[in-house]
Amino acid sequence: MWIELAHFATIxxxxxxxxxxxxxxxxxxxxxxxxxxxxxxxxxxVTLLLTLASAGLVVSFLNHDFSVKYVAEHASRSLPTxxxxxxxWGGHEGSLLFWAWLLSLFTTIAVWRHWxxxxxxxxxxxxxxxxxxxxxxxxxxxxxxxxxxxxxxPFDGRDLNPLLQDPGMVFHPPFLYIGYVGFAIPFAFAIAxxxxxxxxxxxxxxxxxxxxxxxxxLTTGIIFGAYWAYYELGWGGYWAWDPVENASFMPWLIAxxxxxxxxxxxxxxxxxxxxxxxIITTFALSLLGTFLVRSGVLSSVHAFxxxxxxxxxxxxFMAIILLFSFGLLVLxxxxxxxxxxxxxxxxxxxxxxxxNLFFIIAGLTVLLGTLYPxxxxxxxxxxVTVGAPYYNKVxxxxxxxxxxxxxxxxxxxxxxxxxxxxxxxxxxxxxVSVMGMAGCYLLGIVQPYAIxxxxxxxxALTAHLTDLGRGIARRMANAKEGILTATVTxxxxxxxxxxxxxxxFGILMxxxxxxxxxxxxxxxxxxxxxxxFTTIHHWRLTxxxxxxxxxxxxxxQEAIIRVEGPQGLTMTLHPQKRDYQNQQMPTTEAAIFSxxxxxxxxxxxxxxTDNTWAFRIYRNxxxxxxxxxxxxxxLGVFLSLLQGRRREVSRQ
Amino acid sequence: MKNLWKVILLxxxxxxxxxxxxxxxxxxxxxxxxxxxxxxxxxxxxxxxDGPPVTLESYRGRWLLVNFWGSWCISCRSEHRYLMKLARMxxxxxxFAMIGVDFKDTREGGKEFLASLxxxxxxxxxxxxxxxxxxxxxxxxxxxxxxxxxGIIRHKQVGPLYEGWFxxxxxxxxxxxx
Numbered sequence: 001m002w003i004e005l006a007h008f009a010t011i012x013x014x015x016x017x018x019x020x021x022x023x024x025x026x027x028x029x030x031x032x033x034x035x036x037x038x039x040x041x042x043x044x045x046v047t048l049l050l051t052l053a054s055a056g057l058v059v060s061f062l063n064h065d066f067s068v069k070y071v072a073e074h075a076s077r078s079l080p081t082x083x084x085x086x087x088x089w090g091g092h093e094g095s096l097l098f099w100a101w102l103l104s105l106f107t108t109i110a111v112w113r114h115w116x117x118x119x120x121x122x123x124x125x126x127x128x129x130x131x132x133x134x135x136x137x138x139x140x141x142x143x144x145x146x147x148x149x150x151x152x153x154p155f156d157g158r159d160l161n162p163l164l165q166d167p168g169m170v171f172h173p174p175f176l177y178i179g180y181v182g183f184a185i186p187f188a189f190a191i192a193x194x195x196x197x198x199x200x201x202x203x204x205x206x207x208x209x210x211x212x213x214x215x216x217x218l219t220t221g222i223i224f225g226a227y228w229a230y231y232e233l234g235w236g237g238y239w240a241w242d243p244v245e246n247a248s249f250m251p252w253l254i255a256x257x258x259x260x261x262x263x264x265x266x267x268x269x270x271x272x273x274x275x276x277x278x279i280i281t282t283f284a285l286s287l288l289g290t291f292l293v294r295s296g297v298l299s300s301v302h303a304f305x306x307x308x309x310x311x312x313x314x315x316x317f318m319a320i321i322l323l324f325s326f327g328l329l330v331l332x333x334x335x336x337x338x339x340x341x342x343x344x345x346x347x348x349x350x351x352x353x354x355x356n357l358f359f360i361i362a363g364l365t366v367l368l369g370t371l372y373p374x375x376x377x378x379x380x381x382x383x384v385t386v387g388a389p390y391y392n393k394v395x396x397x398x399x400x401x402x403x404x405x406x407x408x409x410x411x412x413x414x415x416x417x418x419x420x421x422x423x424x425x426x427x428x429x430x431x432v433s434v435m436g437m438a439g440c441y442l443l444g445i446v447q448p449y450a451i452x453x454x455x456x457x458x459x460a461l462t463a464h465l466t467d468l469g470r471g472i473a474r475r476m477a478n479a480k481e482g483i484l485t486a487t488v489t490x491x492x493x494x495x496x497x498x499x500x501x502x503x504x505f506g507i508l509m510x511x512x513x514x515x516x517x518x519x520x521x522x523x524x525x526x527x528x529x530x531x532x533f534t535t536i537h538h539w540r541l542t543x544x545x546x547x548x549x550x551x552x553x554x555x556x557q558e559a560i561i562r563v564e565g566p567q568g569l570t571m572t573l574h575p576q577k578r579d580y581q582n583q584q585m586p587t588t589e590a591a592i593f594s595x596x597x598x599x600x601x602x603x604x605x606x607x608x609t610d611n612t613w614a615f616r617i618y619r620n621x622x623x624x625x626x627x628x629x630x631x632x633x634x635l636g637v638f639l640s641l642l643q644g645r646r647r648e649v650s651r652q
Numbered sequence: 653m654k655n656l657w658k659v660i661l662l663x664x665x666x667x668x669x670x671x672x673x674x675x676x677x678x679x680x681x682x683x684x685x686x687x688x689x690x691x692x693x694x695x696x697x698x699x700x701x702d703g704p705p706v707t708l709e710s711y712r713g714r715w716l717l718v719n720f721w722g723s724w725c726i727s728c729r730s731e732h733r734y735l736m737k738l739a740r741m742x743x744x745x746x747x748f749a750m751i752g753v754d755f756k757d758t759r760e761g762g763k764e765f766l767a768s769l770x771x772x773x774x775x776x777x778x779x780x781x782x783x784x785x786x787x788x789x790x791x792x793x794x795x796x797x798x799x800x801x802x803g804i805i806r807h808k809q810v811g812p813l814y815e816g817w818f819x820x821x822x823x824x825x826x827x828x829x830x
Contacts, residue, residue: 315669
């Protein structure tokens with residue numbers, strides 16, 4: 001019953017979404033605002049209906065209604081309630097519905113907030129977002145319906161893929177989707193600006209928060225994915241340059257370029273076409289990600305349900321949106337030429353320009369690596385894969401460039417800084433950087449990449465801290481405040497600038513984590529019998545015995561391992577091999593000790609003989625800095641989001 | 653020159669879209685199996701219905717379709733209707749036979765599956781410990797193999813068979829002279 005209700009609500013929602021595309025265009029054409037209001041109301045009702053539809057699917061899960069194919073394939077009687085609810089986005093069909101629901105919700109918020117402030121853009125925004133929602137709803141209704149019934153319902157469902165029964169995976173998709181979907185709003189504003197032809201900088205001001213918010217969500221989503229891969233997949237790493245990971249990473253790279261270059265447009269009225277290009281590309285890459293993941297065009301370890309019929313549809317949908325928006329950009333570009341020129345190479349503008357170049361090159365690198373296997377297979381039907389070595393070779397140097405720019409950022413000013421001042425402000429960061437590198441070398445670290453990274457990180461850190469310190473000192477002197485009040489007022493006065501600083505600190509922490517775990521991981525593969533012991537770095541691990549443990553829908557073999565570490569630290573680790581009742585594939589639950597400086601990561605493999613077991617043991621330095629750094633980043637974005645608009649936007 | 657970027661941008665977008673359009677023809681399930689072109693690993697195991705053992709050898713001289721399934725597999729349910737149809741359709745062909753391998757399953761589960769969804773009529777081997785499945789390189793269900801009269805694996809289909817599969821995939825292979 002619920003599922004039919006949900007199905008019906010989705011059908012009505014599609015009809016209303018189509019209405020939402022057409023009426024604003026007519027309204028603008030015949031100059032009757034009432035038509036535009038119709039579109040606004042339909043966008044609200046679409047949100048209500050899709051909320052109902054998603055709720056209907058969730059209720060079917062909670063009722064264990066296995067006559068619904070989607071429920072039968074993604075749940076079972078023994079699945080915990082928490083995962084029953086989140087199974088909504090546990091599979092292809094449900095996650096598309098969820099996508100559409102999020103987009104409708106964001107549309108409603110955007111229309112409600114910007115209705116009176118951006119009256120001339122609103123009709124086009126409604127139309128553009130209506131198009132995207134319709135595109136997804138057609139997919140949901142006709143090509144991958146979560147509402148399908150089974151004629152022969154099984155008594156019990158197939159259960160949610162055990163790998164997805166993990167908190168990291170519960171949050172990974174929704175954050176990612178919120179990020180993807182969120183970029184639809186600035187995209188719609190940009191298209192509206194292009195259609196109106198009177199391109200002011202207004203769309204950028206209006207969507208600053210949307211962009212930041214979506215970027216933060218996408219970042220968090222990617223990190224959750226990495227976290228899940230690290231804790232659940234049991235291969236000792238967190239990022240594998242898999243096509244599906246790349247699909248989420250590409251929009252991230254371009255979005256990062258976007259909100260840096262947006263600042264240049266705000267301050268200096270430059271990069272107008274460029275910014276439109278960036279936001280269109282960001283959204284295009286979000287769609288591309290959906291296409292890559294859902295069409296089955298690329299084989300990937302993620303192996304989602306794939307189907308060429310869907311692929312054809314998503315491709316056509318994507319082609320329409322891409323050709324329309326890039327075509328529009330090309331047509332309107334001549335109206336947008338700016339007379340403002342770069343005045344100095346030692347200016348913030350120039351730094352942002354290079355920042356953009358690096359991020360675009362990084363994006364292209366990932367795009368090439370992702371598409372190359374597809375191109376080869378299509379043109380010669382050979383199978384190739386592009387793996388980590390390619391990305392590490394090309395990507396790492398680019399990121400080093402980004403780090404250099406990040407360090408230079410606080411030292412530069414708009415329009416240029418004179419060289420002697422730049423030279424004097426370089427002294428301190430350079431000094432600290434050289435000391436850091438020397439310290440590293442003395443500590444016995446000889447890998448050139450590690451030393452360079454340490455140098456650049458210290459440079460950037462000092463540059464930021466010096467700037468912050470100077471600001472605080474100035475406030476203390478001018479306003480006669482204590483150091484604490486001065487710090488707080490400084491941070492809250494210019495939340496945007498210092499929010500950015502905090503994000504940069506987070507990036508530096510993560511960079512440390514990447515270097516530590518990427519260059520200094522130690523790995524050991526061995527077979528042990530109970531009573532055996534082994535050592536890795538300064539850890540001594542003793543395999544005591546194998547035990548059997550049970551969960552609500554799984555049974556596991558668990559190794560009990562006693563660990564003795566440095567400074568008399570002792571603990572017991574419990575790596576498991578789990579068998580879930582309704583699934584064929586056993587999963588590994590790595591046992592991980594996460595310390596401040598390093599992780600100890602133990603994976604239980606197969607039984608080799610009756611009494612011996614295979615183990616993989618990793619020592620991963622600084623991994624927790626990646627998770628911590630992402631938290632700091634989120635904090636920085638939050639601080640930055642608190643700042644309202646710099647200028648009142650003139651009412652249209 | 654001034655408008656060069658426009659050309660590059662549009663050509664780039666169109667190229668990527670075209671690549672995807674062509675790429676959709678690629679079948680991601682078409683993972684080249686190293687066993688294609690090699691003799692199928694022989695087996696003789698008890699039948700699901702407690703009849704005489706099912707032996708691969710006894711099908712020598714005919715094309716043989718071997719379908720791996722289990723009652724725990726939801727896609728097998730959706731595939732089953734086509735298997736029934738295919739069995740009916742090819743009942744008169746003397747050069748073609750079908751068998752099923754019910755693997756990683758209980759005898760009751762497999763029998764109940766056939767009782768509720770219909771028995772296509774061909775023999776079903778029972779492989780609870782996945783002995784055949786492992787020898788044949790099965791890593792999921794359903795998977796289907798096409799074995800030639802000489803006992804050589806000619807094709808492996810990962811995932812459910814679909815309406816028209818026999819005409820589109822199997823017949824061209826069977827009609828090609830070995």
